[in-house]
Amino acid sequence: MGEQLPVVSLFSGAGGLDLAVERADADPLATADLGSGLLRVSVATDYNEPALETLRANFDGTATLSGDIRSVSTEQILSRAGLNSSEPTLVVGGPPCTPFSKSGFWLEQKRESRDPNASLLDEYVRVVRETRPEAFVLENVQGLTYRTHKAQFDRLLKALSELGYNPQWKVLLAADYGVPQLRRRVFVVGRRDGKKFEFPEPTHSGWSERDRKIDTSKVPHVSSGQAFAGLPPVLHTTADEIVAGQYADLAAEVPPGQNYLWHTDRYGGRNHFEWRSRYWTFLLRLDPNRPSTTLQAQPGPWVGPFHWENVRNLEGIERARRLRIPEMLRLMSFPDDFKIAGSRADVQRQLGNAVPLELGKAVIRALMEQLGYIRVPPARHSIAI
Numbered sequence: 001m002g003e004q005l006p007v008v009s010l011f012s013g014a015g016g017l018d019l020a021v022e023r024a025d026a027d028p029l030a031t032a033d034l035g036s037g038l039l040r041v042s043v044a045t046d047y048n049e050p051a052l053e054t055l056r057a058n059f060d061g062t063a064t065l066s067g068d069i070r071s072v073s074t075e076q077i078l079s080r081a082g083l084n085s086s087e088p089t090l091v092v093g094g095p096p097c098t099p100f101s102k103s104g105f106w107l108e109q110k111r112e113s114r115d116p117n118a119s120l121l122d123e124y125v126r127v128v129r130e131t132r133p134e135a136f137v138l139e140n141v142q143g144l145t146y147r148t149h150k151a152q153f154d155r156l157l158k159a160l161s162e163l164g165y166n167p168q169w170k171v172l173l174a175a176d177y178g179v180p181q182l183r184r185r186v187f188v189v190g191r192r193d194g195k196k197f198e199f200p201e202p203t204h205s206g207w208s209e210r211d212r213k214i215d216t217s218k219v220p221h222v223s224s225g226q227a228f229a230g231l232p233p234v235l236h237t238t239a240d241e242i243v244a245g246q247y248a249d250l251a252a253e254v255p256p257g258q259n260y261l262w263h264t265d266r267y268g269g270r271n272h273f274e275w276r277s278r279y280w281t282f283l284l285r286l287d288p289n290r291p292s293t294t295l296q297a298q299p300g301p302w303v304g305p306f307h308w309e310n311v312r313n314l315e316g317i318e319r320a321r322r323l324r325i326p327e328m329l330r331l332m333s334f335p336d337d338f339k340i341a342g343s344r345a346d347v348q349r350q351l352g353n354a355v356p357l358e359l360g361k362a363v364i365r366a367l368m369e370q371l372g373y374i375r376v377p378p379a380r381h382s383i384a385i
Contacts, residue, residue, distance in 0.1 A: 004040035005373065006083055010069065010093030010127060011120070012044035013051050014340060014350035015058060016332070017092045017139060020360025022059075025374055028178050028203065028358060029222075031335035038373060039089065039364075042081035045069060051350055053341030069123045074130035086132040090367075094139040094355060095120040121152060125159045135165075135197075135367055138188040139355050142171050145186050156188070165190030168197045172359060175291045176202035178219070179333045179356040180227035182209070183294045187363050191371070200366035206291070224308075225288030227330040234324065237311045240344055243320040244313070247302045250283060251320040256308035257287030281305070285320065292331045295323075297352025298345075333358040 007021050018041045026035035044055050045065045052064050063080045065072060078084060128136050144153055160167040167190040174183040177200075189197040205214050206221030214220075243251045253269055254262045260283040261276075263269040284304030286292055293305050307327070310318040323331070328351050329338055335357075340347045368374045 004037055005089040006042040006081060006087060007039050007090045007092060008077060008081060008083070008088045008127070008131060008133065009041050009044040009062075010077075010091065010124060011095050012046045012055055012064075012093065013048070014054050014354040015044065016334075016355035016357060017094065017137070017360050017364075018044055018055070018059060018062070019334070019338075019357050020355065020364045021090065021092060023357070024361055024364040024368055026361065028361070029333065031333075038368065042083060042088070043077055045072065045077060045093075050342035050346045054339065054350060057339040057341060069120060069127075074127050077127065078131060083131075085130060088131050088133040089135070089373075090364075091124075091128050091131055091133040091136040092138075092364075093124060094353075095124050096353075121156045122159070125156065125163075128160065128165070129163055132192065134193075135189065135191045135371060136160075137363060137367065139360070140186050140188075142184045142186055145169070145171060160188070160190050163190075164194050165192060166194045166196055168199070170199045172199070172363070173202075173208060174356045174359040175206060175208065175221045176204050177362040178204055178222055178358040179291070179331075180222040180224055181292045181295060181331050181356060183356060183359075185355065185359065189363065189367060191367075195370075197367060197370060200362045203362070221291050223289050224286045224292045224331070227292075228288075228327055231326050231330070237321060241321045241324065242311065242313050243302065243306060243322065245301055247283060248319055251302060251306065252310050252318045254283050254285050254320070256285050257290065259284040259304070279303070283320075286323075295328060295331055295348075295352050297349045299348070299352075332356045 009018050012018055021039045021041055023035040024039055026033040041059060041062045043063045043065055044059065046052050047066065047068050052066055055062065055064055065077060065080045124138060143149065157167050167188050169186060169188040171184055171186045174181050191197060203219060204221050205218040207214060250263050250272060259280060260273050260278050261267060263272040264275050265271045266275060281293065281296065281303045283302055284293060286305045286308045288308050296303055306320040306322055311321045313319050325347055326336060328348065329336060332351050332354060333356050340350055365374060369376050
């Protein structure tokens with residue numbers, strides 16, 4: 001292995017993009033393949049202590065920096081990494097997506113794009129401006145591209161353009177890159193030399209809520225059932241895995257792949273809910289034959305996706321169950337031995353906010369190929385889509 005190329009990671013969270021950086025040229029879905037080690041995350045930053053504990057548990061050679069990015073100087077970041085300006089090969093990161101997520105859109109400040117945390121995009125630009133990396137990768141929820149947030153998104157692109165990076169952006173579906181999850185994220189990528197970045201071509205295809213056309217020349221989407229294959233059986237169900245409370249009976253009766261709509265007058269369950277009166281994820285069960293819907297970071301007590309199989313509670317009554325940590329890791333295409341700090345809620349929050357490994361790898365690998373660090377196989381090349 002030659003000298004590793006240094007990377008600065010901002011808003012690192014559970015380290016999804018960090019994993020993608022360090023395994024950029026590893027084989028797809030080969031979780032034991034660590035790749036060549038071309039890139040190394042020199043420093044990872046976050047303000048959340050459980051996330052920092054997760055980073056320390058999985059990235060031995062990475063320095064961590066704790067604190068609100070608005071009060072952390074670029075000089076501190078570079079110093080912790082042992083780097084000078086213009087030395088980082090990449091700056092990567094996903095500013096917290098709360099301001100741009102669909103979740104909480106009942107709040108007026110969100111509908112009007114007045115969430116104060118939205119300013120974290122400006123902090124990302126500030127670090128890019130002052131570190132001058134060879135390229136950057138910014139990731140966020142698709143909501144950032146919505147008309148509601150147009151002013152903020154346009155300001156972000158303008159600021160990065162003024163730095164000479166010629167930012168390109170695209171919303172990518174994780175399932176199209178081998179992730180067993182129908183999760184859409186926007187990526188913004190730019191190069192210091194101003195050359196246009198070309199996004200990688202999808203490797204997988206299947207129908208989603210927006211696209212019923214299937215490209216038969218590609219590998220089919222990975223289903224939840226395929227993703228969970230080989231996981232060891234669990235003999236005991238913990239109390240926090242069982243869906244209890246007001247809607248427990250209704251949740252247990254929802255078939256695989258269905259949600260609360262099963263209990264309306266249009267389907268075969270109880271006529272309990274009005275049609276389209278709840279969010280899609282309410283009482284949602286996984287379909288073992290399809291990818292999962294988006295793994296939620298902070299789900300309410302009756303928000304899925306829940307597993308397609310029921311379990312019995314202490315009284316012997318059938319109940320829906322929440323996903324276990326090994327299952328959530330599989331849905332994020334993370335390695336089975338990835339360690340996550342904190343309570344079960346901490347784990348789900350970290351994974352629900354993370355970049356799925358295979359999606360991140362596809363983008364990072366395409367960037368490193370186009371920068372000339374990874375040789376493109378003769379039979380394959382990245383094209384604009």
